[in-house]
Amino acid sequence: MTDDLILDVQGVTKSYDGLEVLKGIGFGLRKGETKVLIGPSGSGKSTLLRCINYLTRPDAGRIFLSGEEVREGNIDAMRARMGFVFQDFNLFSHLTVLDNVRICQIKVSGIDRETATQRAQQELARVGLGDKAAAYPAELSGGQQQRVSIARALAMDPDVLLFDEPTSALDPELTNEVIRVMQQLARDGMTMVVVTHEMSFARQAADELIFMENGHIVEQGPPGNLFSHAASERTRAFLNVIAEHG
Amino acid sequence: MDIYDVLIRDFPFLLKGLGVAIVLLAALLVIGFVLGMSICLLQLYGPKTRLLQWPLLLYERVFRGVPIIIMLFIFYYGISGVYDISAFAAAILAMGLRSAAYQSQIFRSAFQSVPAGQMMAARAMGMSKAKAIRHIIFPQAARHAIGPWTNEFSSEIKETSLAYVIGVVELTRQAHYIITSTQGNVLIVFAVVALLYFVLNRAGNSLLYAYERKLAVPGFEK
Numbered sequence A: 001m002t003d004d005l006i007l008d009v010q011g012v013t014k015s016y017d018g019l020e021v022l023k024g025i026g027f028g029l030r031k032g033e034t035k036v037l038i039g040p041s042g043s044g045k046s047t048l049l050r051c052i053n054y055l056t057r058p059d060a061g062r063i064f065l066s067g068e069e070v071r072e073g074n075i076d077a078m079r080a081r082m083g084f085v086f087q088d089f090n091l092f093s094h095l096t097v098l099d100n101v102r103i104c105q106i107k108v109s110g111i112d113r114e115t116a117t118q119r120a121q122q123e124l125a126r127v128g129l130g131d132k133a134a135a136y137p138a139e140l141s142g143g144q145q146q147r148v149s150i151a152r153a154l155a156m157d158p159d160v161l162l163f164d165e166p167t168s169a170l171d172p173e174l175t176n177e178v179i180r181v182m183q184q185l186a187r188d189g190m191t192m193v194v195v196t197h198e199m200s201f202a203r204q205a206a207d208e209l210i211f212m213e214n215g216h217i218v219e220q221g222p223p224g225n226l227f228s229h230a231a232s233e234r235t236r237a238f239l240n241v242i243a244e245h246g
Numbered sequence B: 001m002d003i004y005d006v007l008i009r010d011f012p013f014l015l016k017g018l019g020v021a022i023v024l025l026a027a028l029l030v031i032g033f034v035l036g037m038s039i040c041l042l043q044l045y046g047p048k049t050r051l052l053q054w055p056l057l058l059y060e061r062v063f064r065g066v067p068i069i070i071m072l073f074i075f076y077y078g079i080s081g082v083y084d085i086s087a088f089a090a091a092i093l094a095m096g097l098r099s100a101a102y103q104s105q106i107f108r109s110a111f112q113s114v115p116a117g118q119m120m121a122a123r124a125m126g127m128s129k130a131k132a133i134r135h136i137i138f139p140q141a142a143r144h145a146i147g148p149w150t151n152e153f154s155s156e157i158k159e160t161s162l163a164y165v166i167g168v169v170e171l172t173r174q175a176h177y178i179i180t181s182t183q184g185n186v187l188i189v190f191a192v193v194a195l196l197y198f199v200l201n202r203a204g205n206s207l208l209y210a211y212e213r214k215l216a217v218p219g220f221e222k
């Protein structure tokens, strides 16, 4: 039934000490689709992304990646096929940019060093950092670090990329260089779930917008529809706030 | 014979004592390292059951809480009652086990100073916990640990001299032997001994500092 879905999230729930943060979330993602997840702070967006790759273990619900169920038992292999981009980059600070991008190819996927190096250089070029291979993370700007972390995820050849507010830790003038990379990925047919408040990105790159509040999906649909006539009052109010505050 | 002739004649004994001190030091540091690292890894990444964590904590408290001289007596006289143990072996054991308690603390705070996001990112990329510890967390923790570990190294050099209370013929005891064969030139003998300890200490520290510089990550301030 779901074989053409790259990512299929079904009925995910999660509570933290009695507080129900996710109340039965389901959505699917076809190959090449980009879905943008929006919602007020605390609505459960990060928790949802982390449940998808079991960084946080869901209480109930099922996740399928390209038809294969994500379980505790196969989690390392499944994670290797899902890229995750963090708000605060989390580059490995003791490794050069090149090593950041190739270490998991070598240590997780078992790819030989030479192939991994080539692939790393290719992905670094793709995010516009071909000349930074020898640098250490602490020598880069935030925008550059985030682009390296995108390259690091891409080098694993993932089925899907998950972004958790990738530009929220960046100064406004550094946001665009990251957004441009993500827009290019969307055009190249990467399959992505993106939590962001960058509405320009949502408008241009998202096939669908998902509005979350209080652990529920309130509404989802193509960005054009949601921006012009969202069905829910809550969605309209939220989009207005976002529009005002950029 | 004046004191300088005695010193020159007996200098090989001092060097021999220094050699014993170095072997004792190396052995206790190795025991302390292996055991201390194991304790640290079990505390941080092992099962959180009290059955495991409680004894580890007790071990650490006891070995850090009892003076080393008492430990030396307990290990030497305690063990030699049931098993024929040499004073040297007893000293290695007592001091190694104690160093493990200190080293486990050094390693634990070094591991804990690696930001949680590093483990999270490594796991998110598909690394197992063991691989993440080995390739991502350990190399960063090592950089945090090396400074405090250098302190531990220095204080253990000095404490090897205490092994003489149970009869280990290390540098300090060799010095005593020499003193009994000279007439009261205590100060000069101990000055030479102090110099030997000092040189050993500086040599070790220089090596460790060089290693620290080698590990330093550009642009990264601790």
Ligand SMILES: Nc1ncnc2c1ncn2[C@@H]1O[C@H](COP(=O)(O)OP(=O)(O)O)[C@@H](O)[C@H]1O
Residues within 6 Å of the ligand: A016, A021, A039, A040, A041, A042, A043, A044, A045, A046, A047, A048
């Ligand atoms: N590890 C945790 N322990 C306890 N509560 C948590 C934890 N992580 C998230 N929460 C709570 O879950 C809710 C949703 O958080 P989150 O998923 O981070 O929301 P969002 O990303 O949409 O801002 C918040 O109320 C938050 O305080």
Ligand SMILES: [Mg+2]
Residues within 6 Å of the ligand: A045, A046, A047, A165
């Ligand atoms: Mg969040």
